[in-house]
Each structure stands twice: as C-alpha cells, then as structure tokens.
Amino acid sequence: MKDFQIGWEEWASFPKLGISALKIKTDTGAKTSALHANNIRLAGTAKNRKVIFELSPDVQQPEVRILCSAKVIDQREVTSSNGASELRYIISTSIKIGPKTWDIEISLTNRENMAYRMILGRQALEKLTVIPDASFMQPELSYEKYKKIVKNKPSFGSLKIAILTMSPKNYSIKRFIQVAESMNHEVDVINTKRCYLNINSRNPEIHYDGVALPHYDAVIPRIGVSVTFYGMAVVRQFQAMGTYCINSADAIGSSRDKLAAHQILVRHKIPMPDTAFASSPKDTKNLIALTGGSPLVLKLLNSTGGRGVVLAETSKAASAVIGAFQGLDANFISQEFIKEAGGSDLRCFVVGRKVVASMLRTAAEGEFKSNLHAGGSGSPIEITKEERDIAIRASRVLGLNVAGVDIIRTNDGPKVLEVNSSPGLEGIESTSGVNVAAAIMKFIESNVRSLRSIK
C-alpha cells in the first residue's frame, strides 16, 4: 500500500461506525489519530468494552449527529498540540480513503473548535505516502446524505446491508432496497451462488467476483428451496464474520425441512394437523391409518409454494401417490386433511416477537391449496389472540426472526401448517396495507444497534 498516495486533507469514510463521509487532515506530528466525539459513554461488558458516542461530521451542520459505537482497546493519556494532556478512550475501527480500507486506532476527544473533525496520525499513515502540498488526491465524498438525517436527534448512522438472493428483480427485493434507502442505509444485492467462501479461523471471508466482500452490518437472507444447502453455508459464513443475519443458517435449515420443523414444533406443544413419516414401502397402510385414513394430504419434504402437496381422496389414491413418491426416493409426510378449512388458511407475517401483518388466503375454485402462487387469493383478516400467539411461538422455537407462519383453522382450533423463512412481501403488503419491509428494516436497525452497543 506504500505506493498509495493521499494529500494532506482528504475525504474518508468509516464503514464500521456508519460514517459515510468525513473530511480529515493528516498530522504527522501526532502519533495516534483523533476523532471528534460528544457524549461519550461506556457500554458492553468488562471483557468486551464498547464505547458509544455522537459525532457531527459536518462542521457546517453541527445539529446533525450520528450515534457511533466501537470496541475500546485502551485508555491512554494523550497530549494534544496545545500541550494539554487528557485521558482518552482508544478505539479500533476501519477507515476507507479512495479504494483502500485499513484498520486504525483512534482516540476520542472533543474537537468542536477545530477546523477538522479528525486528524490522521503517523500510525495510521505508516503504510502509505502523504504528499504534503497536495489536497484531495482521492475521490471526494459528500455531506449531502446527512441532510436527510433528522436534525437534533442522534441517528445511528447508515447501515450497510446485504440481501442474499437469486432473484434480484423480485418485488420483495425491490421493496427492501426502496425502504432501506429511504431510511438512509446502503444496500447491496448479492447473488447467493456467486459467493465463494474462505473458511479459516483467523479471517473468514466471502469473495464475490474476485474480491473479498466488505463488512456488512446486516444480511437479509432470501434463500430459495433450490439453493438451501449453499445458501445456508453463505449465511453461516456471514455469521462467522460477525455480521447480523436476520434469520440464522440453522433456523433457515430447520424450517425448510418440513419434517424437522414439525418435530421441533411438536416438541414445543404447538398444535399441528396429525402427521406421519415413514421410509419403507411396507408401512404404507399403517402410514395412512396413522393420519386417520383417507382423505389425506401428502407433502414432499422440500417443497414450497404448494408444488409438492397432493390431496389423496381415497386410500387407493393415497397408496398410489405414496408408491410413486417412494419409487422416486423422495421423502414425504402424510397429514390429516382439514376439510373444514374449505381451502383457506392464514398467513401470519412475524417480525421479531410480533405478527406485523396477516391475511386470509383462499384457494381457487375446485382447489384445496391456498398458496398465492397456486392461484389462491388474499383478503384482509383479523386474527385471534390464540392464532397470534401460536404464530409467534412457532417462529420463536424455530429460531426465526422473520417468518411467514401458515395457520389452518380447524374444528379443534388453529394449527400450524408451515413456517416459511423467506416469506414474500407482495401479497401480504398489498392485502394488509402494512409496510412489512419497513417493519423488517426497523427490526434490523434495533438489533444492530444493540449488538453494536451491548456486545
């Protein structure tokens, strides 16, 4: 990096602090870099000390304050250029100037009356060359973005969010981008299968198009059935890199496997239609009997959108379908048919510990599957407290923060059909009128915030 040249003043950003633009000045007279900070307070635990502070990046707009948090690595006596000595917190964070990003140590102090909010000291400049009579050799950044931040109310700064998907053009992804940008966050849409993983314990990384991906504050995994295995590996890698993933790889895995999900749900006494699973063709009759005989519903374990779900009206039809599934070596479950539901079920959209939106889905004429992709239609509905509680518990026991919980109304009360870890936004937003994307984004904000401060 020694051949990397900067001028005596430059524009920098601090991705881990959420500072997208800051004018800095180099100062080879100082060893450690210093950053302006107000309202500095300690957070975290004794083992993992953090500091929270406010920074107003633009000297011209002191009322715009960004709330930052960083790991404290030391507390040192620092003598400033006017000879005064002060005990300061030292944080470690990364700085980005032009194309280069590197880690530096920074002392926090009040620089209110100084022309620059930050000085870059010798230690931060070790590996590059400063051209003393040049300024702004690297691309300029702008304070324009800060104008949108509510004045006089410290904002947590912008987050860098990645969306993992194989369908970048779909409605849900467009909504996430729209809402995140309106909340001042930066979003990258990442094709799940184009990520490749550098799995090592010192510095786990994810590479994409030949370069290592930058640090993301949060990841929204949208993992479709066909990429479950690889998608889970990518999410796991993000988790290993300390990125907050709204749904973890394990939670995605257990909800995706219908059998595993059912077993977890029954363990937690969450009501579901009677279900049976077997692998040997000899057990076909028993299997049918276990779920109360025909009619019954047969479901391929890894299906979504209703595609692998079949209604067998008679025992004969059930045996034939079971025979066909077994002939293909496909894993499936058999389930009692809830006739009284009349082809309807409830989609409850859970974010955190709340059902933020719900809708009634009704199957098309002559069909029993209510999936919107299978021709079903959505309509607004008030769900009961019991249904709400079941939806929240189901997502919680599967470890999902964002989930689409499908509940069927039976003569014995509400029962869970399925819990989806990448529920679509289009149907639920248009039917309920709720801005579900914003609810998810706010949930991410509050979780990244508490991770930044309390870890």
Ligand code: ADP
């Ligand atoms: P998928 O994950 O493929 O959507 P589901 O298990 O959610 O599979 O089933 C799809 C649809 O079929 C449900 O939304 C519901 O309308 C209908 N369905 C599923 N199981 C039953 C059942 N046991 N009784 C009645 N209808 C069912």
